[in-house]
Amino acid sequence: MKQDFWHQCWENTHIGFHQDELQPLLIEYFPQFIEAEDSRVFVPCCGKSSDLLYFSKRFKVIGNELSAIACRDFFHDNHLIPNIKQTLRFNVFEQGNISLYQGDFFSLKSDSFKPFDWIYDRAALIAFPEDMRSQYVAHLKSFIQSNTRVFLLTLEFPQGEIIGPPFSVTQSEVEGLFQGYEITKVATRDLTGQKFARRSLPVSKLVESLYIIKG
Numbered sequence: 001m002k003q004d005f006w007h008q009c010w011e012n013t014h015i016g017f018h019q020d021e022l023q024p025l026l027i028e029y030f031p032q033f034i035e036a037e038d039s040r041v042f043v044p045c046c047g048k049s050s051d052l053l054y055f056s057k058r059f060k061v062i063g064n065e066l067s068a069i070a071c072r073d074f075f076h077d078n079h080l081i082p083n084i085k086q087t088l089r090f091n092v093f094e095q096g097n098i099s100l101y102q103g104d105f106f107s108l109k110s111d112s113f114k115p116f117d118w119i120y121d122r123a124a125l126i127a128f129p130e131d132m133r134s135q136y137v138a139h140l141k142s143f144i145q146s147n148t149r150v151f152l153l154t155l156e157f158p159q160g161e162i163i164g165p166p167f168s169v170t171q172s173e174v175e176g177l178f179q180g181y182e183i184t185k186v187a188t189r190d191l192t193g194q195k196f197a198r199r200s201l202p203v204s205k206l207v208e209s210l211y212i213i214k215g
């Protein structure tokens with residue numbers, strides 16, 4: 001999607017993707033996969049997700065988000081007051097363990113950061129149309145080092161039934177995008193007839209999947 005689309009979503013509070021509660025598959029599965037020395041998480045296209053707070057209890061969290069409204073709202077909604085620094089391309093909102101880099105993901109340079117143990121993708125890959133997903137994953141891979149694991153959540157549904165975002169991303173697409181990486185499908189949730197975050201998607205089948213991907 002074009003950046004204007006997302007800026008307008010935030011300006012008009014059209015944020016049906018935002019989950020008020022923590023992501024259930026994160027809470028259920030993430031603790032099983034953490035290693036003792038893990039300490040850093042990267043969250044691309046993070047919105048104002050409450051999952052950032054979940055990670056920050058134990059990890060240093062670097063988020064990236066296009067919208068300044070989302071970054072401001074994240075701290076405001078959680079009664080936190082961030083320091084705001086400006087770099088060439090990003091405003092950086094920082095408080096405690098959380099740093100949000102506000103600006104375009106595709107301009108964020110992985111070599112500006114120490115390696116990440118985890119990358120958390122909830123509603124980032126599936127927010128992009130097919131032609132942008134390969135571009136997104138190509139850039140995401142620059143953040144994947146030898147010990148980085150990606151905690152990836154996708155949705156699958158009959159794509160023709162709605163105009164995205166979100167977009168349906170099948171297992172075979174995940175396998176294609178991350179060819180050469182170790183991919184484990186850990187869990188699925190059948191959400192048919194249930195809301196996806198704040199939205200009721202008018203689709204006949206809706207399945208959420210969790211993959212763990214290793215470099």
Ligand SMILES: C[S@@+](CC[C@H](N)C(=O)[O-])C[C@H]1O[C@@H](n2cnc3c(N)ncnc32)[C@H](O)[C@@H]1O
Binds near residue numbers: 003019048165
């Ligand atoms: C579907 S939302 C998901 C947000 C968050 N991951 C969550 O779970 O609530 C996608 C987010 O990606 C952000 N986004 C879109 N394009 C971006 C880009 N090029 N760089 C950084 N963020 C972007 C949007 O502003 C939006 O907040």
